[in-house]
Amino acid sequence: MTWHLTPSQLDAYARGRADDIAVMSAEAHLVHCPACRSALPADEAWLQASWAELLDVVDRPRRGPLEQVLTAAGVAEDKARLLAATPRLYRAWLAATVAVLVCALFAAHTVRGGALLFLYLAPVLPLAGVALAYGRRVDPAHAFTSTTPMGGQRLLFLRSLAVLVPAVALCAGAALLLPSFGPAWAPASWLLPSLTLVAASLALTRWIPLGASSALLTGGWMAALAGAELVRTWNTVHLFGPTAQLLWAVALAALLAARPLLRGVRA
Amino acid sequence: MTAAADRPDTAARTGDGTGGLVSARGLTKRYGLRSALAGIDLDIGPGVTGLLGRNGAGKTTLLRCLATDLDPGGGELEVLGSTPLTSAGRTRIRRGIGHLPQNPVLYPHFTAFSLVDYIAVLKELGGRRARHDEVRRVLDAVGLYARRHSRVRRLSGGMRQRLALACALLGEPRLLLLDEPTIGLDPEQRIRFRDLVSEFTRDRGAVLSTHQIEDVGALCSRVLVLDAGRLVFDGSPDELTGHARGRVWSAAKRPRDAATAWRGPDGRYRVLTPEAADPPADAGEAHPVEPTLEDGYLLFTAERA
Numbered sequence: 001m002t003w004h005l006t007p008s009q010l011d012a013y014a015r016g017r018a019d020d021i022a023v024m025s026a027e028a029h030l031v032h033c034p035a036c037r038s039a040l041p042a043d044e045a046w047l048q049a050s051w052a053e054l055l056d057v058v059d060r061p062r063r064g065p066l067e068q069v070l071t072a073a074g075v076a077e078d079k080a081r082l083l084a085a086t087p088r089l090y091r092a093w094l095a096a097t098v099a100v101l102v103c104a105l106f107a108a109h110t111v112r113g114g115a116l117l118f119l120y121l122a123p124v125l126p127l128a129g130v131a132l133a134y135g136r137r138v139d140p141a142h143a144f145t146s147t148t149p150m151g152g153q154r155l156l157f158l159r160s161l162a163v164l165v166p167a168v169a170l171c172a173g174a175a176l177l178l179p180s181f182g183p184a185w186a187p188a189s190w191l192l193p194s195l196t197l198v199a200a201s202l203a204l205t206r207w208i209p210l211g212a213s214s215a216l217l218t219g220g221w222m223a224a225l226a227g228a229e230l231v232r233t234w235n236t237v238h239l240f241g242p243t244a245q246l247l248w249a250v251a252l253a254a255l256l257a258a259r260p261l262l263r264g265v266r267a
Numbered sequence: 268m269t270a271a272a273d274r275p276d277t278a279a280r281t282g283d284g285t286g287g288l289v290s291a292r293g294l295t296k297r298y299g300l301r302s303a304l305a306g307i308d309l310d311i312g313p314g315v316t317g318l319l320g321r322n323g324a325g326k327t328t329l330l331r332c333l334a335t336d337l338d339p340g341g342g343e344l345e346v347l348g349s350t351p352l353t354s355a356g357r358t359r360i361r362r363g364i365g366h367l368p369q370n371p372v373l374y375p376h377f378t379a380f381s382l383v384d385y386i387a388v389l390k391e392l393g394g395r396r397a398r399h400d401e402v403r404r405v406l407d408a409v410g411l412y413a414r415r416h417s418r419v420r421r422l423s424g425g426m427r428q429r430l431a432l433a434c435a436l437l438g439e440p441r442l443l444l445l446d447e448p449t450i451g452l453d454p455e456q457r458i459r460f461r462d463l464v465s466e467f468t469r470d471r472g473a474v475l476s477t478h479q480i481e482d483v484g485a486l487c488s489r490v491l492v493l494d495a496g497r498l499v500f501d502g503s504p505d506e507l508t509g510h511a512r513g514r515v516w517s518a519a520k521r522p523r524d525a526a527t528a529w530r531g532p533d534g535r536y537r538v539l540t541p542e543a544a545d546p547p548a549d550a551g552e553a554h555p556v557e558p559t560l561e562d563g564y565l566l567f568t569a570e571r572a
């Protein structure tokens with residue numbers, strides 16, 4: 001290198017006072033001239049912080065669409081990571097839920113009294129999703145996640161929420177497409193039974209694994225429907241009637257109030 | 268050397284100011300009719316404690332109880348001063364341990380960085396920048412920083428094992444619980460693992476369950492041997508080795524009353540005898556050899572077969 005930047009050129013460059021052409025010229029020179037580079041004043045703390053920031057940008061895991069939506073909706077970055085990283089079975093369940101709802105809607109529009117099929121299925125679809133969201137049998141990394149501070153109850157609730165929200169949204173969307181039947185609130189009559197069954201399945205995890213509790217309640221629900229159909233003295237529609245809605249609401253409130261029960265979750 | 272069965276009250280062992288990390292009294296665990304842990308009395312302090320035993324001896328069950336993955340069936344257990352029987356106690360324990368389960372399965376579609384970051388979130392390592400710094404630190408510690416952007420499914424078995432170890436090291440836990448950590452590691456990686464654990468446990472504790480007796484000899488200041496859910500040996504590696512002193516022979520033939528014998532590459536038999544005595548009568552030409560930790564362990568387990 002046969003020439004060097006003058007002290008005034010270096011000073012103007014360092015302070016950001018040089019014009020564009022002088023900056024480009026100085027940078028082209030600095031790349032090849034260690035002497036001029038060492039003459040530039042350097043803020044070590046700023047450099048270190050900048051490198052750390054750069055490294056963080058390079059290393060930061062790419063956020064998927066769901067994580068981006070959750071973050072944009074105000075969910076904390078770490079919670080959004082957890083919610084978006086639910087096991088893959090959850091996605092299979094989501095696809096299955098859509099398929100079941102499409103079938104139920106098809107039946108509702110083509111078969112007389114077919115809307116009942118939707119009412120029978122809607123309460124247990126979120127239950128199945130919750131069962132697939134957490135547990136040794138459905139999460140390949142469960143042995144890892146279960147012994148972290150967030151493992152157990154907190155992760156179970158987070159993942160249940162991640163399943164419950166889309167499940168309820170899907171069922172609500174499908175309910176709006178049902179043909180008119182019963183009173184105006186009839187298409188929403190599945191909601192309280194559904195939420196109550198999910199709350200009950202979570203409460204039962206104090207004693208049995210989540211998968212078993214969900215299976216037990218799904219089985220119990222189906223058995224109740226089948227039993228009512230067989231007996232014929234009691235119409236299954238009563239499970240969704242005004243009195244039943246009140247009972248479902250009381251049961252749900254009791255389960256939510258008994259939340260301390262869930263402290264012992266061993267899902 | 269002391270057989271743990273002869274010394275039921277092991278409390279004296281950690282009542283010496285070693286800063287007990289684990290305390291168990293009469294710890295039991297059953298799977299149906301089978302007893303996996305049959306009354307374990309145990310205190311563990313800082314340093315590396317090796318856990319040896321045959322398959323099904325109860326090693327993994329004990330580690331899972333310590334890691335709060337399994338509820339103890341009976342007895343008393345305290346890990347890092349908390350009981351795993353309450354939700355609050357479990358959370359406190361989980362904040363202080365690093366657990367590497369046996370045959371860990373990791374999400375294959377995650378990158379190495381995002382997987383460790385995910386576990387870091389579950390470990391409540393708050394603040395994205397600080398968390399990412401910690402992720403970089405542990406990935407660097409296990410030699411996987413250069414592969415941080417690789418998908419887990421593209422990593423070799425040894426790399427996945429190291430990635431799992433990185434997850435266990437997150438947050439500088441006070442107690443590391445390692446279940447068969449060196450499976451799939453090549454010799455160089457095993458040396459690096461030993462160095463890492465040795466450095467880590469200068470002022471902390473680790474329990475290492477393994478079948479790799481060389482790892483125990485190289486790392487552990489204390490060895491526990493489990494057999495059928497019972498603690499049958501509790502002592503130093505030297506004490507376990509000493510159990511075989513005077514009972515290991517190099518012989519021309521395999522004697523009938525040997526506790527264990529196997530043929531070496533030189534065509535001679537390494538013979539472990541039930542008692543320290545003269546050379547086995549029907550072994551042909553035989554001379555005594557220095558016992559190893561493996562000899563001591565094999566004799567201990569053979570005596571209980």
